[in-house]
Amino acid sequence: MSQIMETTIAGRTLKVEYGKVGMLSNAAVLVSYGDTVVLINANASDKPREGIDFFPLSIEYEERLYAVGKIPGGFIKREGKPSEKAILHGRAIDRPLRPLFPKGYRNDVQVVCTVVSVEQDNLPEILAVNGASIALCISSIPFTTPVATVSVGLVDGEFIINPTLSQREKSTLNLTVCATKERVMMVEAGGQEIPEDDMYNAIMFGFEECKKIVAFQEEVMAKMGKTKVIPELYKVDEAIEQDVRAFAFDMVKEAMYIMDKDERNAAIDAVKVKINEQFSEKYPDNGSDIADTIYGMQKEIVRNMLLNEHRRPDGRDFNEVRPISCDVALLPRTHGTGLFTRGMTQVMTVATLGALGDVQILDGLGSEEFKRYMHHYNFPSYSVGEVRPLRGPGRREIGHGALAEKALEPLIPNEDEFPYTIRLVSEVLSSNGSTSQASVCGSTLALLDAGVPIKRPAAGIAMGLITSEDLSKEEVITDIQGIEDFFGDMDFKVAGTEVGITAIQFDTKIHGLSNKCIRESLDKARVARLHILGKMNECISEPREELSKYAPKTYTMTIDPDKIRDVIGAGGKVINKIIAETGVKIDIKEDGKIFVMSDDSVCAKRALKIIDDLTREVKAGEIYLGKVTKIANFGAFVEILPGKEGLVHISKLDFARVNKVEDIVSLGDEILVKVTEIDNQGRINLSRKDAIKDSEEKNSEEKASEEKVSEEE
Known part of the structure; x- marks a missing residue:
């Protein structure tokens, strides 16, 4: 029998319907907010997956174009691989949910969020996070802590929960807050240089609303929830753990206290060899238990070093940024390049300028139809000294690229100021912590080197966290390196300018962050960001006055909009002839603005003259x-x-x-x-x-x- 429960969020009805669809799923719910509807199905395997050392959670965010009354473009008229936005939304659902499953749970869990109806005033991705939490909570899967999500806008100095489309267009802040009733689990934010105080207040504003939604989810659990299964949790064999720790703890500790990363890794590898030699005969079939014990010792040693000894693995102060170097104009034929190095993290970003017609066409569920500024991020295996096949970008690469893009987007000039399509590609050359924020810095350098008149330079930094087991003690650390990220409790990335924040992304491996931790992370990130900006300004502080000689030049003119048809001609015959004769690229806007782009000024001026002649009015006396x-x-x-x-x-x-x-x-x-x-x-x-x-x-x-x-x- 179908069961329905409702509540009101920001003046609109949030409805959960269970029992009407998806009868064979462990839990299937239709969640709606206004006319936006998402179908959520949650399922889990009966037994843990053998031979793995991780929790196999799969979150799928499926966009259906019928949800907005569209037929897919292209030759094959059906949805294909997930769009970039769908991948990002899937990641955003995964991050707050994953830490709340029981430790050692290794059953396959899949949550499929299918967007079946979209009203542009109500974002389906926000509804999907709430729906995924509800589906898991009422299922028999061992997930018992509800997570709520809201978006927060800032319009005319006022915070708004779940802003409508018109409000989002006016908003200077695009913030997503995910939280339990006790702590914030995840934040995604993009903003137009938001001061730290305003950002913190916005997060707290969203947190308070999340608490109300969590209370509603608890009511849904009480009415619709199934009995939870008792999970079979993976644990290391106690005898093996005791033997390995007794034999190797001091050796592991000595290795972990080596400051140089390469020397430390070599020492750990040597210890692992000794451990395997010692226990290969006694425990021939328990390699994974031995490996987990070694990992557990490393984690314990590093966390104790940070939390109790107040000492970082590389000897830095908790607020100290690693050494920074910057360089520009590395590549002779590209339009702009920036090389940013922070410690052993190094990113090279290359800027390419193109015609306005080179924009990316978007075929998705949102109101946006094209994108003029793009950032792509590549993370090859050599950046961490490994050997593996080169594939297309995965979820991580897409997510990091989108974060850096979000950080710089408010600073990109509009097309009237700078009539070019802009593509940035960040190549991670060496990775030891926070490559996404290094790509923000490298991208700023590349834009300035390319002569793009950005509003202000931007930089990014990642903050880390170490907590005691009961969360009563915590230490925030600046500019985390790989080992601190690996064994730490959060990755709090903040990007922005000297004025304010343009992007935030943080998530956690524990059950959320305290308000004090969020406030401290924002403040310390600002200090670090200003330090990095100072180093970048020493390299290049203003956009170059002239574009690269290899960059195409853009020439503009304005005609009577009624004359546009004369320039285009029947079936594009006239404009295509101009392009064929001159070799230029031509973009025409509805208001009569015409952009002609070419490497050859003679060809561009010839095209402009042809267009001028086509649209000129003949006058008596001339x-x-x-x-x-x-x-x-x-x-x-x-x-x-x-x-x-x-x-x-x-x-x-x-x-x-x-x-x-x-x-x-x-x-x-x-x-x-x-x-x-x-x-x-x-x-x-x-x-x-x-x-x-x-x-x-x-x-x-x-x-x-x-x-x-x-x-x-």
């Missing part, structure tokens, strides 16, 4: 250089502008009497003509002799003026 297109007994027809012809009567061809038109002009001749009249029917009358007379008079006046100047000198 002189034109025209081409004879037809000869008749009574005169010659001359094309003075593309598609615009006039008649030079035989009596207007010359000062003397003309017996035959061919005595003066031939087909194809270019002659000067003056427009003497445009009659009521739009017919154009021309005169060759009046054009000659006016030209001679003009030449005489110019000659007299030159002679006068010469006499005065």
